[in-house]
Amino acid sequence: MPDFDDQAKPKLTDTELHVGPEFAVAERDVAEIVSGEIEAGASLWRDAWRRLLRNRLALIGIVIVLVIALACLIGPTVIEKATGHPYDFIPREASLTKAFPPFRSAGGQFSWQHPMGTDTAGRDVLARVLSGGQISLMVALIATVVSLVIGVTYGATAGYVGGRIDDLMMRIVDVLYSLPYVIIVIVLLALLPAKTPVGQMTELFIALGAVSWLTMARIVRGQVMSLKNQDFILAARATGVSTPRIIFRHLIPNALGPVIVYATLTIPTVMLSEAFLSFLGLGIRPPRVSWGSLAAEGAQNLAVYPWQMIFPGLTMALMLFCLNFVGDGLRDALDPQTRKQ
Amino acid sequence: MPTKMLRFIVRRIIIIVPMLFVVVSLTWALVRLAPGNFYSGEKKIAPAVEANLREKYGMDKPWYIQYGRVLRNIARFDFGTSLKYEGQSVNQILRRALPVSAALGFASYLLALVVGITFGTLAALKQNSWLDSLSMVIAMLGISIPNFVLGPLLVLLFSLTLYWFPPALWNGLASKNIVLPAITLSAIYIAYIARLTRAGMLEVMRSDYIRTARAKGLSEWQVVTRHALRGGLLPVVSFSGPALAFLITGTVVVEKVFALPGLGNYFINACFNRDEPLIIGIVAFIAVSVLVFNLLVDISYAIIDPRIKY
Numbered sequence: 001m002p003d004f005d006d007q008a009k010p011k012l013t014d015t016e017l018h019v020g021p022e023f024a025v026a027e028r029d030v031a032e033i034v035s036g037e038i039e040a041g042a043s044l045w046r047d048a049w050r051r052l053l054r055n056r057l058a059l060i061g062i063v064i065v066l067v068i069a070l071a072c073l074i075g076p077t078v079i080e081k082a083t084g085h086p087y088d089f090i091p092r093e094a095s096l097t098k099a100f101p102p103f104r105s106a107g108g109q110f111s112w113q114h115p116m117g118t119d120t121a122g123r124d125v126l127a128r129v130l131s132g133g134q135i136s137l138m139v140a141l142i143a144t145v146v147s148l149v150i151g152v153t154y155g156a157t158a159g160y161v162g163g164r165i166d167d168l169m170m171r172i173v174d175v176l177y178s179l180p181y182v183i184i185v186i187v188l189l190a191l192l193p194a195k196t197p198v199g200q201m202t203e204l205f206i207a208l209g210a211v212s213w214l215t216m217a218r219i220v221r222g223q224v225m226s227l228k229n230q231d232f233i234l235a236a237r238a239t240g241v242s243t244p245r246i247i248f249r250h251l252i253p254n255a256l257g258p259v260i261v262y263a264t265l266t267i268p269t270v271m272l273s274e275a276f277l278s279f280l281g282l283g284i285r286p287p288r289v290s291w292g293s294l295a296a297e298g299a300q301n302l303a304v305y306p307w308q309m310i311f312p313g314l315t316m317a318l319m320l321f322c323l324n325f326v327g328d329g330l331r332d333a334l335d336p337q338t339r340k341q
Numbered sequence: 342m343p344t345k346m347l348r349f350i351v352r353r354i355i356i357i358v359p360m361l362f363v364v365v366s367l368t369w370a371l372v373r374l375a376p377g378n379f380y381s382g383e384k385k386i387a388p389a390v391e392a393n394l395r396e397k398y399g400m401d402k403p404w405y406i407q408y409g410r411v412l413r414n415i416a417r418f419d420f421g422t423s424l425k426y427e428g429q430s431v432n433q434i435l436r437r438a439l440p441v442s443a444a445l446g447f448a449s450y451l452l453a454l455v456v457g458i459t460f461g462t463l464a465a466l467k468q469n470s471w472l473d474s475l476s477m478v479i480a481m482l483g484i485s486i487p488n489f490v491l492g493p494l495l496v497l498l499f500s501l502t503l504y505w506f507p508p509a510l511w512n513g514l515a516s517k518n519i520v521l522p523a524i525t526l527s528a529i530y531i532a533y534i535a536r537l538t539r540a541g542m543l544e545v546m547r548s549d550y551i552r553t554a555r556a557k558g559l560s561e562w563q564v565v566t567r568h569a570l571r572g573g574l575l576p577v578v579s580f581s582g583p584a585l586a587f588l589i590t591g592t593v594v595v596e597k598v599f600a601l602p603g604l605g606n607y608f609i610n611a612c613f614n615r616d617e618p619l620i621i622g623i624v625a626f627i628a629v630s631v632l633v634f635n636l637l638v639d640i641s642y643a644i645i646d647p648r649i650k651y
Binding site: 175182183184186187188190191192268272275276279280281292295296298299302303306309310313314316317320321324325328 | 356360364367368371372481482484485486487489490492493494496497501589590593594597598608609612613615620624627628
């Protein structure tokens with residue numbers, strides 16, 4: 001549920017994320033260095049990588065995410081090559097009132113033809129889940145990038161410029177936080193149905209990206225505020241580096257840890273929002289499918305053909321579950337201060 | 342109440358007005374600028390009939406007069422007549438739909454508070470035990486399973502297989518019908534509240550005043566319920582504000598899954614039908630409730646935590 005994570009208030013996200021000004025050396029790190037688990041003097045990224053490798057849940061999560069993503073990426077092509085039919089192929093012998101359960105053929109005996117069964121039009125559910133995954137993943141990734149670009153630019157500018165402009169910019173964010181904008185997005189998408197599939201997706205990217213940059217802006221601002229008074233920025237300014245260059249070349253790279261963590265956590269949130277909108281019939285529309293629209297379709301035939309809802313729904317839940325674990329794992333790895341005490 | 346806080350509250354109440362204005366204007370502009378209108382549906386209407394209908398609903402006037410009327414209506418909290426549901430005022434529809442959504446939201450949030458706080462507290466007290474891991478995995482599941490997947494799954498299990506609860510429709514707060522929708526809607530709050538409670542309690546349990554309470558010889562139960570929970574639940578309180586926004590989006594889906602006649606269902610249908618007065622009425626109502634609720638949360642936050650200054 002669009003669970004629009006970023007509707008959370010600053011107090012909440014701050015306690016959740018503990019955006020620290022720097023990656024301080026925690027007691028545990030000292031212990032790790034002493035015991036030889038982590039080399040003293042290793043870079044932040046190398047440390048983080050080692051911590052991530054030791055976090056088994058996060059590792060399993062990464063593997064599953066990659067497997068599902070790969071399957072969605074090449075699966076539809078493989079299936080098309082193997083069977084000669086695209087994901088929305090409706091077989092001639094299919095009847096509109098009968099769908100095959102998983103692993104069953106027309107005669108009712110065991111068959112590998114449709115591992116997830118077929119939908120009411122006789123289309124293979126596996127092929128549809130995989131190509132739906134393509135769209136869900138793409139929407140989630142691009143919308144996250146949109147929110148990343150807006151949030152980082154906005155937050156870094158506010159944090160670096162400071163003063164009145166910062167006050168104003170952050171007041172705007174506060175105001176946007178308390179608007180029920182999911183409601184506005186619903187109105188927007190219901191009233192302006194795009195004509196082309198590309199237009200539809202562009203609408204989704206913009207709608208989802210535009211509403212999920214707020215928390216990112218706050219995080220980046222906090223980071224930049226604590227970085228900007230440090231000596232290396234002063235040195236850069238003294239040598240005459242321009243403000244945009246200081247922001248993009250010096251401040252943002254140093255604030256990257258929390259940004260990566262939050263971006264990873266934004267992906268599942270956005271994916272969920274896309275599915276929520278598609279479930280309501282506002283996002284991806286036929287003939288294209290996404291996990292949300294597949295689940296919506298399946299929910300209508302729940303009593304008779306439950307697998308049409310279960311497979312897309314559970315695939316999506318598994319993906320979200322793993323993405324959340326990866327995000328948590330990255331947070332633990334990149335920001336040792338907030339590691340589970 | 343200190344004057345500073347009073348000033349803060351007054352300022353927050355005043356800011357509600359321009360924000361409501363922005364939301365309503367934005368919605369109205371969207372409804373107006375989008376191609377097509379209520380009368381451009383599948384059913385063709387004779388031009389004369391359409392002209393008469395437009396006159397009846399005041400839609401033949403220039404746009405600024407109509408816009409002015411919308412604003413006036415909202416100032417009086419009277420949103421006019423629905424185009425789709427003939428002869429019914431938007432206020433009547435709101436009165437009918439609101440109790441359904443409110444009851445559902447209330448039941449879900451209550452369930453989420455009880456279950457979430459219990460799990461979160463237990464996880465924090467038995468940190469790093471199997472109970473802790475289990476609670477946190479369940480919480481992660483709650484965040485990861487979309488409610489439009491959870492709802493149908495619950496229906497499949499409890500309605501279509503076990504026949505325990507009805508699969509859909511509304512029968513009032515005190516009926517079996519509310520059980521499945523409430524569980525579906527509360528899953529994600531249970532997850533969030535459990536995680537927030539755990540984090541808050543872990544921080545509080547290490548603080549000095551808890552050590553003092555223990556040193557006074559209080560039993561562990563008293564330490565937790567009297568002292569720790571008060572501080573540890575602050576994040577949960579501040580979550581209640583965003584939670585209402587979550588709840589509203591959540592009810593849209595849950596009401597659709599369970600075919601409940603609530604606000605969310607009316608709202609989606611109004612959007613698809615382009616029922617302008619109903620869309621604007623519901624948006625304005627939701628905006629006001631979210632803004633007021635956020636204000637209440639901030640005030641209660643200050644009352645619970647004396648350290649907060651405005």
